[in-house]
Amino acid sequence: MMRLSFPLYFCAMYLFQVVGYFSLFDSLGFWQYIIAPIPLILLFWLFEGSKLTEKEVEKGTGVLIIASALIVGLIIDTIPFV
Secondary structure: OEEOHHHHHHHHHHHHHHHOOHHHHHHHHHHHHHHOHHHHHHHHHHHHHOOOOOOEEOHHHHHHHHHHHHHHHHHHHHOOOO
16 A cells, blocks of 8 residues: 555656646746746645545555556657647
């Protein structure tokens, strides 16, 4: 059994990276390190507030959640958004 927090946090961080969220703030210089994490902090706070991260799941379920994030990331990378 494992807590659901690790797969959820991994999925969120990976998908934010794949979509290029962090590169939106490159022109802000040092302020990017202060402004960019604010939505992530709010998202993780929402996870904690809903008591979703305290749930216990089987290790196979956690691996499937992480694998689904990787597959979605690959799909987002390969589809040309025009």
